[in-house]
Amino acid sequence: MLAVNIAGIKMKTPVMTASGTFGFGPEYSEFVDLNRLGAIVVKGTTLLSRTGNFGRRIAETPAGMLNSIGLENPGADEFLTMTLPKLAKYDVPIIVNISGNTVEEYGKMATKLSVSGVAGLELNISCPNVKQGGIAFGTDPASAAAVVCEVKKNTSIPVIVKLSPNVTDIVAMAKTVEEAGADAVSLINTLLGMAIDTASWRPVLGNIVGGLSGPAVKPVALRMVWQVAKAVKVPVIGMGGIMTAQDAVEFLLAGASAVAVGTANFVNPYASVDVAEGIKDYLRVRGLSDVRQLVGRVNDNIV
Amino acid sequence: MALPKMVVRSKVLANELIGPLVWRLTLSAPQIAAVAKPGQFVHVRVMDSLAPLLRRPISIAEVYAAEGTISLIYRVVGQGSAIMAEAKPGSELDLMGPLGNGFSLEAERPLLVGGGIGLAPLVYLAQALCPRPVTILMGGRTKEEMYWQDIFKNLCQNIYITTDDGSLGQQGFTVDALDDILAKGNFDFVYSCGPRPMLAGVARLAKLHNVLCQVSLEDYMACGVGACLSCTCAGNDGKRRKICSDGPVFMAGEVLD
Numbered sequence: 001m002l003a004v005n006i007a008g009i010k011m012k013t014p015v016m017t018a019s020g021t022f023g024f025g026p027e028y029s030e031f032v033d034l035n036r037l038g039a040i041v042v043k044g045t046t047l048l049s050r051t052g053n054f055g056r057r058i059a060e061t062p063a064g065m066l067n068s069i070g071l072e073n074p075g076a077d078e079f080l081t082m083t084l085p086k087l088a089k090y091d092v093p094i095i096v097n098i099s100g101n102t103v104e105e106y107g108k109m110a111t112k113l114s115v116s117g118v119a120g121l122e123l124n125i126s127c128p129n130v131k132q133g134g135i136a137f138g139t140d141p142a143s144a145a146a147v148v149c150e151v152k153k154n155t156s157i158p159v160i161v162k163l164s165p166n167v168t169d170i171v172a173m174a175k176t177v178e179e180a181g182a183d184a185v186s187l188i189n190t191l192l193g194m195a196i197d198t199a200s201w202r203p204v205l206g207n208i209v210g211g212l213s214g215p216a217v218k219p220v221a222l223r224m225v226w227q228v229a230k231a232v233k234v235p236v237i238g239m240g241g242i243m244t245a246q247d248a249v250e251f252l253l254a255g256a257s258a259v260a261v262g263t264a265n266f267v268n269p270y271a272s273v274d275v276a277e278g279i280k281d282y283l284r285v286r287g288l289s290d291v292r293q294l295v296g297r298v299n300d301n302i303v
Numbered sequence: 304m305a306l307p308k309m310v311v312r313s314k315v316l317a318n319e320l321i322g323p324l325v326w327r328l329t330l331s332a333p334q335i336a337a338v339a340k341p342g343q344f345v346h347v348r349v350m351d352s353l354a355p356l357l358r359r360p361i362s363i364a365e366v367y368a369a370e371g372t373i374s375l376i377y378r379v380v381g382q383g384s385a386i387m388a389e390a391k392p393g394s395e396l397d398l399m400g401p402l403g404n405g406f407s408l409e410a411e412r413p414l415l416v417g418g419g420i421g422l423a424p425l426v427y428l429a430q431a432l433c434p435r436p437v438t439i440l441m442g443g444r445t446k447e448e449m450y451w452q453d454i455f456k457n458l459c460q461n462i463y464i465t466t467d468d469g470s471l472g473q474q475g476f477t478v479d480a481l482d483d484i485l486a487k488g489n490f491d492f493v494y495s496c497g498p499r500p501m502l503a504g505v506a507r508l509a510k511l512h513n514v515l516c517q518v519s520l521e522d523y524m525a526c527g528v529g530a531c532l533s534c535t536c537a538g539n540d541g542k543r544r545k546i547c548s549d550g551p552v553f554m555a556g557e558v559l560d
Contacts, residue, residue: 020531020532021526021530021531022530023526023528023529023530023531027526027528027529027530027548028528028530030308030528031308031309031310031528043530043532051535051537051543052532052535056523057523057532057533057534058357058523058524058525058531058533059523060355060356060357060382060383062354063353063354063356064356065356065357065525067525067531067533069531069532069533072532072535072543074543214353214356215353215356243353263356263525265526265530266357266358266525266526266527266530266531267348267356267357267358268310269308269310269399269526269528270310
Protein backbone atom coordinates (compact mmCIF):
# COMPACT_ATOMS: atom_id res chain seq x y z
CA MET A 1 0.00 0.00 0.00
CA LEU A 2 2.80 2.41 0.90
CA ALA A 3 5.73 0.95 -1.01
CA VAL A 4 7.35 3.14 -3.62
CA ASN A 5 10.32 2.91 -5.93
CA ILE A 6 12.19 6.16 -6.34
CA ALA A 7 14.68 6.01 -9.20
CA GLY A 8 15.43 2.38 -8.36
CA ILE A 9 15.52 2.85 -4.58
CA LYS A 10 12.87 0.55 -3.13
CA MET A 11 11.18 1.98 -0.06
CA LYS A 12 8.62 0.42 2.29
CA THR A 13 6.95 3.77 2.74
CA PRO A 14 7.13 7.07 0.87
CA VAL A 15 8.33 8.80 4.03
CA MET A 16 12.04 9.51 4.28
CA THR A 17 13.95 11.54 6.83
CA ALA A 18 15.42 14.81 5.59
CA SER A 19 19.16 15.31 5.70
CA GLY A 20 20.43 17.19 8.73
CA THR A 21 17.38 16.46 10.84
CA PHE A 22 17.91 12.81 11.70
CA GLY A 23 21.67 12.57 12.24
CA PHE A 24 22.89 9.33 10.72
CA GLY A 25 19.90 7.38 12.05
CA PRO A 26 21.17 5.77 15.26
CA GLU A 27 20.57 9.06 17.11
CA TYR A 28 16.84 8.32 16.85
CA SER A 29 17.00 4.54 17.12
CA GLU A 30 15.92 4.65 20.76
CA PHE A 31 12.67 6.30 19.69
CA VAL A 32 11.94 4.96 16.22
CA ASP A 33 12.29 1.51 14.71
CA LEU A 34 14.49 2.55 11.78
CA ASN A 35 13.26 -0.46 9.78
CA ARG A 36 9.91 1.29 9.44
CA LEU A 37 11.29 4.28 7.54
CA GLY A 38 11.13 4.72 3.78
CA ALA A 39 14.77 5.77 3.69
CA ILE A 40 17.25 7.58 5.87
CA VAL A 41 18.99 10.52 4.25
CA VAL A 42 22.01 11.03 6.45
CA LYS A 43 23.57 14.27 7.64
CA GLY A 44 25.35 16.25 4.92
CA THR A 45 28.75 14.69 4.40
CA THR A 46 31.88 16.28 2.97
CA LEU A 47 35.17 14.80 1.80
CA LEU A 48 37.03 16.07 4.88
CA SER A 49 35.56 16.68 8.32
CA ARG A 50 34.09 20.09 9.05
CA THR A 51 33.56 21.82 12.40
CA GLY A 52 30.70 24.00 11.17
CA ASN A 53 29.93 27.62 11.98
CA PHE A 54 30.86 29.57 15.10
CA GLY A 55 28.41 31.15 17.48
CA ARG A 56 24.77 30.46 17.94
CA ARG A 57 23.48 28.04 15.31
CA ILE A 58 19.73 27.96 15.73
CA ALA A 59 16.96 30.44 16.31
CA GLU A 60 13.30 29.76 16.71
CA THR A 61 10.98 31.75 14.47
CA PRO A 62 7.18 31.74 14.16
CA ALA A 63 6.23 28.11 13.37
CA GLY A 64 9.77 27.45 12.23
CA MET A 65 13.45 27.67 12.92
CA LEU A 66 16.58 29.10 11.40
CA ASN A 67 19.76 27.05 11.39
CA SER A 68 23.29 27.84 10.41
CA ILE A 69 25.07 24.64 11.39
CA GLY A 70 27.48 24.96 8.49
CA LEU A 71 27.74 21.29 7.49
CA GLU A 72 29.54 20.07 10.60
CA ASN A 73 30.28 16.41 9.93
CA PRO A 74 33.04 13.88 10.55
CA GLY A 75 33.94 13.49 6.86
CA ALA A 76 33.37 10.72 4.31
CA ASP A 77 36.05 8.35 5.63
CA GLU A 78 34.70 8.30 9.15
CA PHE A 79 31.19 7.85 7.77
CA LEU A 80 32.34 4.82 5.78
CA THR A 81 34.38 3.18 8.53
CA MET A 82 32.42 4.10 11.67
CA THR A 83 28.82 4.90 10.78
CA LEU A 84 27.85 2.87 7.72
CA PRO A 85 28.71 -0.50 9.34
CA LYS A 86 26.35 0.36 12.23
CA LEU A 87 23.54 0.98 9.76
CA ALA A 88 23.96 -2.41 8.07
CA LYS A 89 21.75 -4.16 10.61
CA TYR A 90 18.75 -2.09 9.58
CA ASP A 91 16.59 -2.99 6.60
CA VAL A 92 16.27 0.56 5.29
CA PRO A 93 17.84 2.32 2.29
CA ILE A 94 20.62 4.71 3.28
CA ILE A 95 20.98 7.78 1.12
CA VAL A 96 24.07 9.90 1.65
CA ASN A 97 23.73 13.64 1.27
CA ILE A 98 27.01 15.00 -0.12
CA SER A 99 28.53 18.45 -0.46
CA GLY A 100 31.70 19.56 -2.18
CA ASN A 101 33.77 22.71 -2.47
CA THR A 102 34.46 22.03 -6.13
CA VAL A 103 32.90 20.05 -8.97
CA GLU A 104 35.79 17.56 -8.75
CA GLU A 105 35.16 17.04 -5.05
CA TYR A 106 31.58 15.95 -5.75
CA GLY A 107 32.99 13.43 -8.20
CA LYS A 108 35.51 12.10 -5.66
CA MET A 109 32.79 11.76 -3.03
CA ALA A 110 30.56 9.90 -5.49
CA THR A 111 33.32 7.36 -6.19
CA LYS A 112 34.12 6.96 -2.49
CA LEU A 113 30.54 6.52 -1.39
CA SER A 114 29.36 4.17 -4.14
CA VAL A 115 29.70 1.15 -1.89
CA SER A 116 27.49 -1.63 -0.66
CA GLY A 117 25.09 -0.24 1.93
CA VAL A 118 24.63 3.09 0.20
CA ALA A 119 21.39 3.05 -1.79
CA GLY A 120 21.71 6.49 -3.32
CA LEU A 121 23.35 9.87 -3.22
CA GLU A 122 21.63 13.17 -2.63
CA LEU A 123 23.64 16.07 -4.00
CA ASN A 124 23.48 19.03 -1.70
CA ILE A 125 23.87 21.97 -4.03
CA SER A 126 21.69 24.11 -1.85
CA CYS A 127 23.25 24.53 1.59
CA PRO A 128 22.85 28.23 2.46
CA ASN A 129 25.33 28.07 5.34
CA VAL A 130 28.73 27.48 3.78
CA LYS A 131 30.97 29.93 1.98
CA GLN A 132 32.29 27.71 -0.77
CA GLY A 133 30.26 25.34 -2.88
CA GLY A 134 26.85 24.61 -1.42
CA ILE A 135 24.32 27.05 -2.71
CA ALA A 136 26.77 28.55 -5.22
CA PHE A 137 26.15 25.41 -7.29
CA GLY A 138 22.44 25.45 -6.56
CA THR A 139 21.71 28.92 -7.88
CA ASP A 140 23.62 28.72 -11.15
CA PRO A 141 22.16 26.18 -13.62
CA ALA A 142 25.46 25.65 -15.48
CA SER A 143 27.35 24.88 -12.25
CA ALA A 144 24.56 22.60 -11.06
CA ALA A 145 24.66 20.68 -14.34
CA ALA A 146 28.43 20.36 -14.08
CA VAL A 147 28.13 18.84 -10.60
CA VAL A 148 25.49 16.36 -11.72
CA CYS A 149 27.50 15.29 -14.79
CA GLU A 150 30.64 14.81 -12.70
CA VAL A 151 28.80 12.71 -10.13
CA LYS A 152 27.03 10.61 -12.75
CA LYS A 153 30.40 9.90 -14.38
CA ASN A 154 31.65 8.51 -11.08
CA THR A 155 28.78 6.41 -9.83
CA SER A 156 26.12 3.99 -10.96
CA ILE A 157 23.85 4.35 -7.94
CA PRO A 158 20.81 6.64 -8.10
CA VAL A 159 21.55 10.35 -7.85
CA ILE A 160 19.04 12.72 -6.28
CA VAL A 161 19.64 16.44 -6.60
CA LYS A 162 18.43 18.60 -3.71
CA LEU A 163 17.21 21.94 -4.95
CA SER A 164 17.37 25.32 -3.30
CA PRO A 165 14.26 27.48 -3.06
CA ASN A 166 16.52 30.54 -3.06
CA VAL A 167 16.30 30.95 -6.84
CA THR A 168 14.14 32.94 -9.20
CA ASP A 169 13.10 29.96 -11.30
CA ILE A 170 13.22 26.58 -9.60
CA VAL A 171 11.62 24.90 -12.62
CA ALA A 172 14.53 25.92 -14.81
CA MET A 173 16.95 24.47 -12.23
CA ALA A 174 15.01 21.23 -12.01
CA LYS A 175 14.93 20.84 -15.80
CA THR A 176 18.65 21.58 -16.05
CA VAL A 177 19.66 18.93 -13.51
CA GLU A 178 17.25 16.45 -15.08
CA GLU A 179 18.91 16.98 -18.46
CA ALA A 180 22.31 16.60 -16.81
CA GLY A 181 21.31 13.14 -15.64
CA ALA A 182 19.68 13.48 -12.22
CA ASP A 183 17.64 10.40 -11.37
CA ALA A 184 15.37 12.33 -9.01
CA VAL A 185 15.07 15.76 -7.46
CA SER A 186 14.32 16.63 -3.84
CA LEU A 187 12.98 19.96 -2.69
CA ILE A 188 13.04 22.23 -0.88
CA ASN A 189 16.19 22.92 1.06
CA THR A 190 15.87 25.76 3.57
CA LEU A 191 14.90 29.32 2.70
CA LEU A 192 17.56 31.88 3.50
CA GLY A 193 16.47 33.96 6.48
CA MET A 194 17.60 36.11 9.38
CA ALA A 195 16.68 37.12 12.93
CA ILE A 196 17.89 40.15 14.91
CA ASP A 197 18.09 40.53 18.69
CA THR A 198 16.44 43.85 19.49
CA ALA A 199 18.22 44.09 22.84
CA SER A 200 21.76 43.82 21.46
CA TRP A 201 21.07 44.91 17.86
CA ARG A 202 23.05 41.86 16.82
CA PRO A 203 21.96 39.09 14.45
CA VAL A 204 20.76 36.12 16.52
CA LEU A 205 22.80 33.63 14.51
CA GLY A 206 26.58 33.60 14.62
CA ASN A 207 26.57 33.20 10.86
CA ILE A 208 24.19 36.23 10.60
CA VAL A 209 21.90 34.39 8.14
CA GLY A 210 20.58 30.85 8.18
CA GLY A 211 18.15 28.45 6.62
CA LEU A 212 14.46 28.59 7.54
CA SER A 213 12.59 25.31 7.96
CA GLY A 214 9.48 24.02 9.66
CA PRO A 215 5.76 24.54 9.07
CA ALA A 216 6.35 28.20 8.17
CA VAL A 217 7.91 27.17 4.83
CA LYS A 218 5.33 24.56 3.84
CA PRO A 219 3.23 26.65 1.44
CA VAL A 220 6.36 27.75 -0.44
CA ALA A 221 7.66 24.19 -0.61
CA LEU A 222 4.33 22.84 -1.78
CA ARG A 223 4.07 25.43 -4.55
CA MET A 224 7.59 24.62 -5.76
CA VAL A 225 6.99 20.87 -5.68
CA TRP A 226 3.82 21.35 -7.70
CA GLN A 227 5.62 23.50 -10.28
CA VAL A 228 8.59 21.16 -10.59
CA ALA A 229 6.56 17.95 -10.68
CA LYS A 230 4.65 19.25 -13.70
CA ALA A 231 7.87 20.12 -15.49
CA VAL A 232 10.10 17.07 -15.00
CA LYS A 233 9.76 13.35 -15.67
CA VAL A 234 12.05 12.16 -12.89
CA PRO A 235 10.52 11.50 -9.47
CA VAL A 236 10.18 14.42 -7.09
CA ILE A 237 10.80 14.05 -3.36
CA GLY A 238 8.83 16.73 -1.55
CA MET A 239 9.78 18.28 1.75
CA GLY A 240 9.43 21.50 3.68
CA GLY A 241 7.51 21.80 6.93
CA ILE A 242 5.80 18.41 6.91
CA MET A 243 4.52 17.78 10.45
CA THR A 244 1.55 15.48 9.81
CA ALA A 245 0.20 12.94 7.34
CA GLN A 246 -2.16 15.60 6.08
CA ASP A 247 0.83 17.75 5.13
CA ALA A 248 2.46 14.78 3.40
CA VAL A 249 -0.70 14.02 1.42
CA GLU A 250 -0.67 17.61 0.15
CA PHE A 251 2.85 17.08 -1.20
CA LEU A 252 1.87 13.78 -2.81
CA LEU A 253 -1.16 15.38 -4.46
CA ALA A 254 1.10 18.21 -5.67
CA GLY A 255 3.22 15.64 -7.49
CA ALA A 256 5.79 14.31 -5.04
CA SER A 257 6.39 10.56 -5.35
CA ALA A 258 7.89 10.49 -1.85
CA VAL A 259 8.23 12.97 0.98
CA ALA A 260 10.77 13.72 3.67
CA VAL A 261 10.15 14.71 7.26
CA GLY A 262 12.69 17.19 8.61
CA THR A 263 12.26 19.72 11.39
CA ALA A 264 9.25 17.76 12.69
CA ASN A 265 11.69 15.10 13.96
CA PHE A 266 12.97 17.60 16.51
CA VAL A 267 9.51 18.25 17.87
CA ASN A 268 8.15 14.72 17.62
CA PRO A 269 10.83 12.04 17.34
CA TYR A 270 8.18 9.62 16.04
CA ALA A 271 7.10 12.02 13.27
CA SER A 272 8.47 9.99 10.35
CA VAL A 273 6.61 6.85 11.41
CA ASP A 274 3.50 8.78 12.48
CA VAL A 275 3.31 10.41 9.04
CA ALA A 276 3.60 7.04 7.25
CA GLU A 277 0.90 5.50 9.46
CA GLY A 278 -1.30 8.53 8.88
CA ILE A 279 -0.95 8.23 5.10
CA LYS A 280 -2.05 4.61 5.38
CA ASP A 281 -5.11 5.66 7.39
CA TYR A 282 -5.88 8.37 4.85
CA LEU A 283 -5.75 5.88 1.99
CA ARG A 284 -8.06 3.49 3.84
CA VAL A 285 -10.59 6.21 4.60
CA ARG A 286 -10.53 7.31 0.96
CA GLY A 287 -10.91 3.75 -0.27
CA LEU A 288 -7.54 3.77 -2.02
CA SER A 289 -5.16 0.84 -2.12
CA ASP A 290 -1.89 2.43 -3.15
CA VAL A 291 -0.14 5.64 -2.25
CA ARG A 292 0.80 6.10 -5.90
CA GLN A 293 -2.87 6.83 -6.57
CA LEU A 294 -2.31 10.20 -4.89
CA VAL A 295 0.78 11.36 -6.73
CA GLY A 296 0.15 14.48 -8.77
CA ARG A 297 -3.60 14.11 -8.53
CA VAL A 298 -4.38 17.60 -7.33
CA ASN A 299 -7.22 18.92 -9.44
CA ASP A 300 -5.61 22.15 -10.55
CA ASN A 301 -7.81 22.90 -13.52
CA ILE A 302 -9.05 26.43 -13.28
CA VAL A 303 -12.84 26.40 -13.51
CA MET B 304 12.12 -4.10 20.24
CA ALA B 305 13.07 -2.20 23.36
CA LEU B 306 13.13 1.51 22.82
CA PRO B 307 14.44 2.97 26.08
CA LYS B 308 13.92 6.67 25.41
CA MET B 309 10.42 8.05 25.55
CA VAL B 310 8.01 10.85 25.03
CA VAL B 311 5.44 11.02 27.81
CA ARG B 312 2.44 13.14 28.67
CA SER B 313 3.01 14.21 32.23
CA LYS B 314 0.54 15.86 34.57
CA VAL B 315 1.44 19.16 36.19
CA LEU B 316 1.13 18.78 39.98
CA ALA B 317 2.40 22.21 40.98
CA ASN B 318 4.02 25.24 39.37
CA GLU B 319 5.21 27.85 41.85
CA LEU B 320 7.30 30.99 41.78
CA ILE B 321 10.24 30.38 44.14
CA GLY B 322 12.44 33.40 43.42
CA PRO B 323 12.76 36.32 41.03
CA LEU B 324 11.55 34.93 37.66
CA VAL B 325 12.35 31.39 38.84
CA TRP B 326 9.74 28.68 39.02
CA ARG B 327 9.55 25.13 40.27
CA LEU B 328 7.36 22.85 38.14
CA THR B 329 6.43 19.53 39.73
CA LEU B 330 5.29 16.85 37.32
CA SER B 331 3.97 13.33 37.57
CA ALA B 332 6.32 11.38 35.30
CA PRO B 333 6.86 7.92 36.80
CA GLN B 334 8.68 6.47 33.79
CA ILE B 335 11.18 9.31 33.77
CA ALA B 336 11.50 9.41 37.56
CA ALA B 337 12.34 5.69 37.56
CA VAL B 338 15.41 6.02 35.33
CA ALA B 339 16.61 9.65 35.41
CA LYS B 340 20.15 10.27 36.60
CA PRO B 341 21.41 13.53 38.12
CA GLY B 342 22.58 15.83 35.33
CA GLN B 343 20.16 14.52 32.72
CA PHE B 344 17.52 16.74 31.17
CA VAL B 345 14.05 16.56 29.71
CA HIS B 346 13.08 18.16 26.43
CA VAL B 347 9.82 19.98 27.08
CA ARG B 348 7.19 20.83 24.52
CA VAL B 349 5.63 23.84 26.19
CA MET B 350 2.44 23.66 24.15
CA ASP B 351 0.99 21.45 21.45
CA SER B 352 0.73 24.21 18.83
CA LEU B 353 3.23 24.94 16.05
CA ALA B 354 4.48 28.14 17.70
CA PRO B 355 6.63 28.01 19.66
CA LEU B 356 7.76 25.02 17.64
CA LEU B 357 10.83 23.64 19.36
CA ARG B 358 11.19 21.80 22.65
CA ARG B 359 13.05 23.39 25.56
CA PRO B 360 15.86 21.43 27.22
CA ILE B 361 15.49 21.75 31.01
CA SER B 362 17.63 19.95 33.55
CA ILE B 363 15.93 17.67 36.02
CA ALA B 364 16.10 19.41 39.42
CA GLU B 365 14.52 16.86 41.74
CA VAL B 366 13.37 13.27 41.49
CA TYR B 367 11.09 11.41 43.88
CA ALA B 368 11.10 7.93 42.37
CA ALA B 369 8.75 6.47 44.99
CA GLU B 370 6.12 9.10 44.20
CA GLY B 371 6.89 9.01 40.47
CA THR B 372 7.44 12.76 40.35
CA ILE B 373 10.14 15.06 39.08
CA SER B 374 10.62 18.79 39.33
CA LEU B 375 12.14 21.32 36.97
CA ILE B 376 13.47 24.61 38.31
CA TYR B 377 13.62 27.12 35.49
CA ARG B 378 14.04 30.82 34.93
CA VAL B 379 11.64 32.72 32.67
CA VAL B 380 13.93 34.02 29.94
CA GLY B 381 11.81 33.95 26.80
CA GLN B 382 8.64 32.86 25.11
CA GLY B 383 8.91 29.15 25.94
CA SER B 384 9.66 29.51 29.63
CA ALA B 385 6.96 32.21 29.95
CA ILE B 386 4.43 29.70 28.60
CA MET B 387 5.73 27.06 31.02
CA ALA B 388 5.17 29.47 33.89
CA GLU B 389 1.50 29.58 32.89
CA ALA B 390 1.07 25.80 33.18
CA LYS B 391 -1.68 25.07 35.69
CA PRO B 392 -1.91 22.04 37.99
CA GLY B 393 -3.93 19.35 36.27
CA SER B 394 -2.77 20.32 32.78
CA GLU B 395 -0.39 18.11 30.81
CA LEU B 396 3.03 18.68 29.31
CA ASP B 397 4.78 16.60 26.67
CA LEU B 398 8.23 15.53 27.89
CA MET B 399 10.97 13.74 25.99
CA GLY B 400 13.67 12.06 28.03
CA PRO B 401 15.54 11.61 30.18
CA LEU B 402 18.22 12.79 27.75
CA GLY B 403 21.97 13.18 27.96
CA ASN B 404 24.49 11.76 30.38
CA GLY B 405 24.50 12.44 34.10
CA PHE B 406 27.14 13.17 36.72
CA SER B 407 29.45 10.48 38.07
CA LEU B 408 28.31 9.45 41.53
CA GLU B 409 31.70 8.12 42.62
CA ALA B 410 32.60 11.01 44.92
CA GLU B 411 33.07 10.38 48.62
CA ARG B 412 33.67 14.01 49.59
CA PRO B 413 31.94 16.06 46.90
CA LEU B 414 31.96 19.80 46.41
CA LEU B 415 29.17 21.27 44.30
CA VAL B 416 29.64 24.69 42.71
CA GLY B 417 26.65 26.35 41.10
CA GLY B 418 25.83 29.78 39.77
CA GLY B 419 22.33 31.12 39.19
CA ILE B 420 19.92 28.74 37.49
CA GLY B 421 22.89 26.37 37.05
CA LEU B 422 22.13 25.27 40.60
CA ALA B 423 19.04 23.40 39.38
CA PRO B 424 20.68 20.09 38.32
CA LEU B 425 22.84 20.17 41.46
CA VAL B 426 19.73 19.68 43.60
CA TYR B 427 19.12 16.19 42.24
CA LEU B 428 22.86 15.53 42.39
CA ALA B 429 22.89 16.45 46.09
CA GLN B 430 19.84 14.22 46.63
CA ALA B 431 21.61 11.31 44.95
CA LEU B 432 24.90 11.83 46.81
CA CYS B 433 23.21 11.73 50.23
CA PRO B 434 24.10 10.45 52.80
CA ARG B 435 27.63 11.34 51.76
CA PRO B 436 28.65 14.73 53.19
CA VAL B 437 27.90 17.27 50.47
CA THR B 438 29.38 20.76 50.45
CA ILE B 439 27.98 23.40 48.14
CA LEU B 440 29.25 26.76 47.00
CA MET B 441 26.48 28.77 45.42
CA GLY B 442 26.58 32.14 43.76
CA GLY B 443 24.06 34.72 42.65
CA ARG B 444 23.75 38.42 42.04
CA THR B 445 21.94 39.41 45.26
CA LYS B 446 20.53 37.82 48.40
CA GLU B 447 17.08 37.77 46.74
CA GLU B 448 18.45 35.12 44.38
CA MET B 449 19.66 32.94 47.24
CA TYR B 450 16.34 31.13 47.81
CA TRP B 451 18.48 28.14 46.83
CA GLN B 452 19.61 28.01 50.49
CA ASP B 453 16.22 26.66 51.50
CA ILE B 454 16.42 23.97 48.84
CA PHE B 455 19.94 22.83 49.69
CA LYS B 456 19.88 23.21 53.48
CA ASN B 457 18.55 19.70 54.08
CA LEU B 458 20.79 18.14 51.43
CA CYS B 459 24.18 19.67 52.24
CA GLN B 460 26.39 19.66 55.26
CA ASN B 461 28.15 22.91 54.40
CA ILE B 462 26.82 25.82 52.39
CA TYR B 463 29.03 28.65 51.15
CA ILE B 464 27.47 31.64 49.44
CA THR B 465 28.76 34.44 47.28
CA THR B 466 26.76 37.34 45.89
CA ASP B 467 27.92 39.87 43.34
CA ASP B 468 26.78 42.77 45.54
CA GLY B 469 27.84 41.27 48.88
CA SER B 470 24.26 41.33 50.22
CA LEU B 471 24.68 37.74 51.42
CA GLY B 472 27.81 35.67 52.03
CA GLN B 473 31.13 36.66 50.52
CA GLN B 474 31.07 39.47 47.96
CA GLY B 475 32.19 38.38 44.49
CA PHE B 476 31.86 35.34 42.28
CA THR B 477 31.94 31.69 43.32
CA VAL B 478 35.36 31.33 41.75
CA ASP B 479 36.72 34.04 44.10
CA ALA B 480 35.75 31.91 47.11
CA LEU B 481 36.61 28.53 45.62
CA ASP B 482 40.39 28.57 46.06
CA ASP B 483 40.10 28.83 49.86
CA ILE B 484 37.34 26.24 50.07
CA LEU B 485 39.36 23.75 48.04
CA ALA B 486 42.47 24.47 50.13
CA LYS B 487 40.67 23.95 53.44
CA GLY B 488 38.51 20.99 52.48
CA ASN B 489 39.55 17.51 51.53
CA PHE B 490 37.34 17.12 48.48
CA ASP B 491 37.69 14.30 45.99
CA PHE B 492 35.28 15.62 43.33
CA VAL B 493 34.01 18.99 42.16
CA TYR B 494 30.71 19.17 40.25
CA SER B 495 29.75 22.41 38.62
CA CYS B 496 27.00 24.02 36.58
CA GLY B 497 26.55 27.68 35.72
CA PRO B 498 27.75 30.35 33.32
CA ARG B 499 30.61 29.29 31.05
CA PRO B 500 33.22 31.73 32.51
CA MET B 501 32.43 30.37 35.97
CA LEU B 502 32.87 26.78 34.77
CA ALA B 503 36.22 27.67 33.24
CA GLY B 504 37.34 29.17 36.56
CA VAL B 505 36.08 26.19 38.55
CA ALA B 506 37.82 23.76 36.22
CA ARG B 507 41.10 25.67 36.46
CA LEU B 508 41.05 25.71 40.28
CA ALA B 509 40.00 22.06 40.57
CA LYS B 510 42.94 21.14 38.36
CA LEU B 511 45.26 23.30 40.46
CA HIS B 512 44.11 21.47 43.59
CA ASN B 513 44.28 18.14 41.81
CA VAL B 514 40.61 17.32 42.31
CA LEU B 515 38.46 15.59 39.67
CA CYS B 516 35.93 17.93 38.14
CA GLN B 517 32.78 17.51 36.09
CA VAL B 518 30.91 20.40 34.49
CA SER B 519 27.45 20.56 32.97
CA LEU B 520 27.21 22.68 29.81
CA GLU B 521 24.20 24.18 28.12
CA ASP B 522 23.42 25.56 24.69
CA TYR B 523 20.51 26.15 22.36
CA MET B 524 19.24 22.77 21.19
CA ALA B 525 16.73 21.63 18.62
CA CYS B 526 16.71 17.81 18.71
CA GLY B 527 18.28 17.01 22.10
CA VAL B 528 19.54 13.65 20.83
CA GLY B 529 22.65 14.47 18.80
CA ALA B 530 21.06 14.76 15.36
CA CYS B 531 20.89 18.46 14.54
CA LEU B 532 24.36 19.58 15.71
CA SER B 533 23.09 22.90 17.07
CA CYS B 534 24.94 22.46 20.36
CA THR B 535 28.33 21.04 19.49
CA CYS B 536 31.59 22.28 20.97
CA ALA B 537 35.27 21.50 20.54
CA GLY B 538 36.81 18.83 22.74
CA ASN B 539 40.41 19.19 23.87
CA ASP B 540 41.37 16.07 21.91
CA GLY B 541 40.44 17.81 18.66
CA LYS B 542 37.17 15.88 18.32
CA ARG B 543 33.79 17.55 18.45
CA ARG B 544 31.33 16.99 21.30
CA LYS B 545 27.56 17.20 21.21
CA ILE B 546 26.44 18.88 24.42
CA CYS B 547 23.03 17.16 24.30
CA SER B 548 24.09 13.56 23.78
CA ASP B 549 27.83 13.37 24.64
CA GLY B 550 27.11 15.65 27.62
CA PRO B 551 25.66 17.77 29.02
CA VAL B 552 28.00 16.56 31.77
CA PHE B 553 31.66 16.31 30.80
CA MET B 554 34.91 15.81 32.65
CA ALA B 555 36.22 19.38 32.79
CA GLY B 556 39.43 18.47 30.98
CA GLU B 557 37.44 17.13 28.05
CA VAL B 558 35.92 20.47 27.05
CA LEU B 559 37.56 23.23 29.11
CA ASP B 560 41.19 24.31 29.40
